[in-house]
Amino acid sequence: MASSLGEKKRLHNPAAEAAEMQVRAATLSDLDALVGIEAACFDSDRLSRRSFRDFIHHGHCTLLVSEGGDGLTGYILVLYRRGTALARLYSIALMPSARGIGLSAVLMTAGEDVAREHGCLSLRLEVRPDNAAAIALYTDLGYKQFGTYLDYYEDHADALRFEKRLVRPMPSATAPSYYSQTSEFTCGPACMMMALKAFDPALEFGRVEEFRLWRESTTVFMQTGHGGCEPVGMAVTLARKGLSVEVFLSQEPPLFIDSVRLKDQREALTLIQEDYRREADELNIPVHIEPLDNIALSAALGEGAYAIVLVSLYQMLGSRTPHWVLVYGEENGRFLIHDPWVEKDALETESAAAALPVPKEAFERMARWGRGRLRAAIIVRKEQAE
Structure with a gap:
């Protein structure tokens, strides 16, 4: 400015x-x-x-x-x-x-x-x-x-x-430390790092950790190159780091395969997601085949949890790419999110992507991706369930 x-x-x-x-x-x-x-x-x-x-x-x-x-x-x-x-x-x-x-x-x-x-x-x-x-x-x-x-x-x-x-503030959650993704395909790992650091302040942000998390949970192919991460894979990675997680999906996996044209890529993507699902079962990670609605999200936030939610950036930035954001609280009828993507071509800085207040109605529309209106979310808590 x-x-x-x-x-x-x-x-x-x-x-x-x-x-x-x-x-x-x-x-x-x-x-x-x-x-x-x-x-x-x-x-x-x-x-x-x-x-x-x-x-x-x-x-x-x-x-x-x-x-x-x-x-x-x-x-x-x-x-x-x-x-x-x-x-x-x-x-x-x-x-x-x-x-x-x-x-x-x-x-x-x-x-x-x-x-x-x-x-x-x-x-x-x-x-x-x-x-x-x-x-x-x-x-x-x-x-x-x-x-x-x-x-x-x-x-x-x-x-x-x-x-x-600009309006009278209401008590809200303290914003966790913000991290902006450094590649087009690491929004998921960036959100994972923010959630991990919220529960472990000693964690240091950095590109090595960003790509390590991506490597441990990636499974999405994109036509232009490397892909992003899918929810069960991210949940498995977070659980292995000691957090309690549960996954909410609007449809059965495999996910993100409709836009993958090559047969071998579709087969690889399916196999990887099936393996993540087996790991989730071994780790007792609940995978609910039902979408996380605003009421359930608010309840989880009220208990001190965070949510990594799949959204479409089309409304905000005109992009149809699947994208992950971190939801950490709510205030005045808005969810508070950290969006790891900074749109520098639109003169944005981290100030425009961190601690975004998003009206709940807008978030409801935003938290769907693709023709199938896929909804996916990971609830993250401090300790693994017994």
């Missing part, structure tokens, strides 16, 4: 000037002015004309501008992750001539309002540690620092992470 919010004293009435500014949604006719604001405010990490056009035309976002008698004076850009209740302030900027009159707070309030209208629970942002004016503004508006990104900006400066609750 970029911000240019330096303030300076004026001799005139700043409150009156701010009140005269109109805040409205940006249009394509604002492109020249937006590019001009960007050039006047930032030496690096600038948004391009093409980026502004995409945000106005196609982006899942809100781009607001402030306008006075002499034209545009600033803008604020808020991004949303589809299917979630999280907003992210990506950029805010004011022309030098418009600073010092409180317009930055006006834009921030407008951005919070539209995020609230989109059903968002929280607004997150990043800011440079040396941007004292912006930090003071965010603090005054109720934002609280919750982390730091190292080497975040183009000039290698760090970024402080801030968040503000």
Whole structure:
């Protein structure tokens, strides 16, 4: 996130000037002015004309501008992750001539309002540690620092992470440590690591452990190369590491074979899953051929369990690839999830993928994959059942 919010004293009435500014949604006719604001405010990490056009035309976002008698004076850009209740302030900027009159707070309030209208629970942002004016503004508006990104900006400066609750918070589970997958096919192992570390804080995250878990539980072929993991295989791996697990499926295995065209791959996938099922029986892992509904999921979360759930990313990111997320709590009618996939092409950071509040109705639609509407979940508890 970029911000240019330096303030300076004026001799005139700043409150009156701010009140005269109109805040409205940006249009394509604002492109020249937006590019001009960007050039006047930032030496690096600038948004391009093409980026502004995409945000106005196609982006899942809100781009607001402030306008006075002499034209545009600033803008604020808020991004949303589809299917979630999280907003992210990506950029805010004011022309030098418009600073010092409180317009930055006006834009921030407008951005919070539209995020609230989109059903968002929280607004997150990043800011440079040396941007004292912006930090003071965010603090005054109720934002609280919750982390730091190292080497975040183009000039290698760090970024402080801030968040503000947009609705009254309810007691919720503490978020476990977050880990983003480092390959396209290790979402399952990333979720497994997050669950393992939640019960064993001494566990160290890393790619070696990520791929070790993948190797121990993979069974899915993809047309483009390596595949991901299936639920019984992941459950077996977690059970062998001392956790108590149970699996919920909407259909009998083998799973994920409909999209596999080659006969030998289909046979291999079937054999591997049959072997995982034998191991699950030996380890007394319950495998329920019934989907895990929201009521049962809430009950498990209330008992301190975590859930690794199969979802379709189509609603959020437009991808039809099967994907695993970690559900760790609920709040205000939303499930709280860690999504290990960070969509960097959409300007996402870990801030946009961790601790996502997802409305339960949206999660119900999201937690199905493929033409057969496959539903799969693994409930993970601290100790193995006796």
